[in-house]
Amino acid sequence: MTTNQFVPTPVTIAEQILQLSKSNFDASNPQDDLLVLYNAKIRMQELCDSLLQTVLGRLEYTVLLAESCQESSALGFVTALTVPDIIGDETATVAELSKASGADARFLSIAMSCLLKHNYFEEVGGFGTQVYKNNHLSDILREGHSESVKDAVGFMYAIFYKHNSPVDHDTNSCDEGFKATSYLLEASKPSPNEEPRLPAVNLAFGFDKTVFEWMSDQEWRGRRMGKAMQQLHRMANGNVVADYAWNQLVSPVVDIGGGIGSLELALLKEEQNKALKFTIFDIPKTIENAKKTWTTQPETAASRVSFAPGNFLAPTLDETCIPRGQPTYLIRHVLHDWTDDQVVSILRNVREAMLAIPGPDPNVKLVVCEMLLRDTSSRFVRTTSMQLLALNNGVTRTEVEMVKLVEKSGFRVNRVHHMRAVDSIIEAIPES
Ligand SMILES: C[S@@+](CC[C@H](N)C(=O)[O-])C[C@H]1O[C@@H](n2cnc3c(N)ncnc32)[C@H](O)[C@@H]1O
Incomplete structure (x- = not known):
């Protein structure tokens, strides 16, 4: 099959690369607009890929991609x-x-x-x-390198060490992402007994619980995932700390599915955020791990954080144990792990907790921080979407899809804030 698509030549692509380099990456004439610079980097990746495609041809390029x-x-x-x-x-x-x-x-x-x-x-x-x-x-x-991605690489990659027994975990055992993606084909097919499909990671490792419970049950996995997330966020979302006015949020901020508090660890390092207070809400095992992490933090930061174990998917508000009536509810990198129906259940529970106390704060706010899929999204966004799919049937949604789910859960979206990051922030208030 052939298509009559316009195929740019290596020279036209190289000229675009040169132009982009001159206007953004020339040390003698630095680009001042950091958002422009951020977008230029993404565009540069696309152009370099296109150049390679044109020069190598589709056959060699495809084999190279498969062999990557x-x-x-x-x-x-x-x-x-x-x-x-x-x-x-x-x-x-x-x-x-x-x-x-x-x-x-x-x-x-x-x-x-x-x-x-x-x-x-x-x-x-x-x-x-x-x-x-x-x-x-x-x-x-x-x-120990200040920019280490050692745990992130370990989290994504697969080595079946001694039949995957967790021997000397910190140094030798790497798995989750890569092993899970190799089960995507199986996970994509309807299950024979019409039960909900298990994510690829469950098929790969043979367990029934959620990946979060499974990881937090094995302390070394939970710890590595926490470190991997920090390393990945530093790379892809480092600017989130600077590009959003966190210090304008009204405390305490309840961080729904806050994990070990990676975001708080980054935010509370900044002088302007030192007055913020957080309550990290997560499943009980993760809260235990979070508490251990925060005992090693300076008292000035640790005193700003409290913890609340619970389950945001529980059928009643009482059973969820989500803290009630607080001024700000934050939810970061959680919704991508769940189906549309589950997202609506989680957000409805959060909304109910927000409004549970009579005469709620009129300024009560929901802050959703998520990676959103755009036409211009980088390779990292697309490859991470594969990881999310393999680890929890996760979905990277477009802005329109995400906003729709927030609204369906009973919120009014006030603003979508774009940053020099793969994440965007959606601010919403509960409709009463
Ligand atoms: C991808 S992590 C994001 C962690 C954190 N928000 C961050 O950005 O670093 C998703 C979090 O959701 C939590 N989680 C999963 N199921 C949950 C549930 N039923 N109730 C509360 N938290 C849950 C997991 O334990 C995990 O910490």
């Missing part, structure tokens, strides 16, 4: 074996890496070769020496 899972595997494999940590600030031969990690040297050299092509690590002395050194890219796979 092997590059992801190389990244996960090497990170799970803690190769960047073993190398540290020194150099290491493949034999030394093999000895320290316990992995066969051939496996290591093949995975390292894959990553070297992406400029991760440096091969000291040139091609084939198999003596490696960290560089600015492999450095962020190290534990």
Whole structure:
């Protein structure tokens, strides 16, 4: 089948790349408008992909895309074996890496070769020496690096270590995302007995409960997910802290499905937010993990946070245990995990809690912070949507879809706020 689509040439795409670079990424003429710069980065990714497509042709490009899972595997494999940590600030031969990690040297050299092509690590002395050194890219796979994404890589990638038994979890065992996505085909088919379909992650690991209960039951998984979320948000949503007037919210802010309080950890580091108070509401196990996290925080921050265990999907408000009558309710990265009907149930429970006390605050506000799908959304948004689907049948909704669900739950949407981030913020008030 052929289509008569206009196909730009490599030269026209390269010219656009040059133009975009000159107007946004030229150090001698920096772009001042940070939102323009943010959007230019997304556009640059698209153009670079288009350039590659045109130059390579559809056959080679498609095979490359299909095989990119092997590059992801190389990244996960090497990170799970803690190769960047073993190398540290020194150099290491493949034999030394093999000895320290316990992995066969051939496996290591093949995975390292894959990553070297992406400029991760440096091969000291040139091609084939198999003596490696960290560089600015492999450095962020190290534990303790200020920009580390080690846990995020572990969370997304699959290694079935010792038949996936959680041995030496922190260093060796990586799974969830990648293993789950390999069960998407099965999860996408109707279940034979017409029961609700289990997400791919359930099929992959063989459990019935929700992924959140499953993870929080195994402390190391819960802890890694918390760290992975922090690392990913720092990369994709770091600007959310700066690009929204959090300090204008009326405290206490009830964070529905607040997890371990990753957002609060970031917000309370900023001087202008120090007067905010939060109540983190989540399932009991996650609240236990959250409390542990906050015991390690400075008292000035920890004293601003309290905790409320419950279940936002429970059939009655009493059973949900959502704190009632508070001025602000925040819900971040929760709704994407649930079907439309479940989203409406959650938001209706929240609305009921908001209005549960007679004479509610007239300024009571719902703040929904979610990744929304747009025409211009980056590759990260699309790949993360695959992760969400695999982990909890999650959906990345468009702005129109999200607003509709908020309204269907009994709210009036006042504003949709766009930021230099994959997330947007929807502000709404309950209709009485
Ligand atoms: C993707 S995490 C988002 C965490 C947090 N809002 C953030 O942005 O870092 C979703 C959260 O919803 C919580 N959750 C799932 N089911 C829940 C339920 N039935 N009641 C309350 N919280 C729930 C999970 O435990 C998890 O912490």
